[in-house]
Amino acid sequence: MKKRICCILVLLSHSLFAQQNISWGLLPSLNFNKKLPRDWSVNFKAEGRQSLQDEKNYLQTDLSLLSSRKVGLSSTIAMGYLLRLPNGDELRNRLIQQFIIVRRYSALKLSHRFGADQTFGGDEPTVYRLRYRLSSEIPLSGQEVDPKEFFFKLGNEYVNSLEESAFDLEIRGLGFLGYVLNPKAKLEFGLDYRLSSFLKTSARQRSWIGFNLYQSL
C-alpha cells in the first residue's frame, strides 16, 4: 500500500514537472485552532503566496477567521471571513460557509468538505464558489497517526466558480507528507496542483509547494 502511494506520488510529480506552462509558487500557512466550550472552536489561518516564476514576486497574504461547531461526533459546521491582502492591489473580502464530515476507519481518516464562499471588494466583480474536497490521512506506521509519526495526506477538490456570468471549474490535487509533532501539532509538506480554465480554450495550471503548520491551542 505504502509503496503504491509512493509510486503514485513520484509519477504524479514527474508528470507535473514534465508539463509545460505550469506556474510554480510557494504556499506556506500557519493554522491555529482554539477549542471553546460546548463543541465550539475558532480557527485562525495565515497563508502567503510567493511566485517562483520570472521575477519571483510575493503575491498575496490571506488571513482568515472561522468559527465552527460540531454537530455530531464526526461532523462540523464552519463559517467565517477571509481578508485577502494582494501585493500592490486592492483588498478583497471573502465570506465562507462549510460543512465537514471526518470519518475514522481502521487504517485511515477520510474527510468530506462541502463549501461555499463569496469573494468581493476592490474593482473586481463578486465571485461565487461552490466546492467539494475529499481528503484522506494515511498513517505510515501502525493503524493510527500517533505523535512522532509520519503520514500521507492526499486530497482532491472541485471548485465551481461563477464570476458575473462566466462559469469555471478548478480541479485540485494534493499530496502532502506530514509529521505529528505532538497530539496538538502537525506539520505538512507537499504539492498542491491546480488545473482551471480547461473548459475554455487554454488550461491554466498552477503548482504550489505547500508547508503547513497546524497548532491546536
Next chain:
Amino acid sequence: MVQEFILRPGTEYDLKPLYKLLTSNFVSLNCSNKMLRYFVLFLFLISYLQALAQQKYEREIGVLSEEVPENAVEFTEEFLGKSRIKWFKEEGLEGYSFEAKARKNRRKYSIEFSADGKLEDIEFIVQWRNIPSNSLKHIQKYLERDLEIYKIKKAQEQWIGDKNELLKTVKGEINEELTINYELEVVAKIDGVYKLFEYLFSKDGTYIRHYEVILQMTDNLIY
C-alpha cells in the same frame, strides 16, 4: 578585542555593554534587521522542536513477526490458520504490548499479548444488534441511565481464557470455560459536547468499566 563578563551572585549588573557588544557584532557581520528576525525565528523553532522531542507519548507501530515473542506468534498462527496476520507494537508510558490483527471466516480478529507474549484477550467485531437479547436489554438500560442520549457505533466480543481452551473454539467447540465480554464504542452528547466512550459489559450485560476515548486532532482535514 575580547571582553570578559564575570557574574557574581547577589550583584546588580548593567547589561547595556553586553547588548552593545552583541548588536555591534551583528552590525559588523552586515546582518540586516530582517536577517536578525529570521535568525530569532529559527532559534525559536529549533527550541520548540527540541522541547517536543523530549516528550513521550503512547503510540502503535507496525512490526514484523520476528520482533514478536515466539509463543505469541505460535498461538496466533494456530488460532488464525492461513490468515494474513498484521503485527503491531503498542508503546505506552509504562511499557509495551503486542497485537495481532487478521480476518478469518469474515470476522475481524484482534489478539492482544503482553510484552513477554502472554495472551491477554481475543476480540472480534460483531453487530451490536446480534448481542443476545437479554444481555442487550441490560446493556441498553445501563447506557440510558448513564448517558441518556447515546448511539452504539461499534461492538466487539471479547474472549478471555486459557490458550488451550481458546484453541478449542477453532474446531467449533463451544467452551463454557471462557470469559465472554462485550466491548462497545458509544457516542453521547454530554453537557453540549459530543464524546466517544468505550464500555465493557459481561456476557449477561453487567457493567464492568468504561472510559472516554480521546480523539486525535483532525484540524488538517477540516480547515
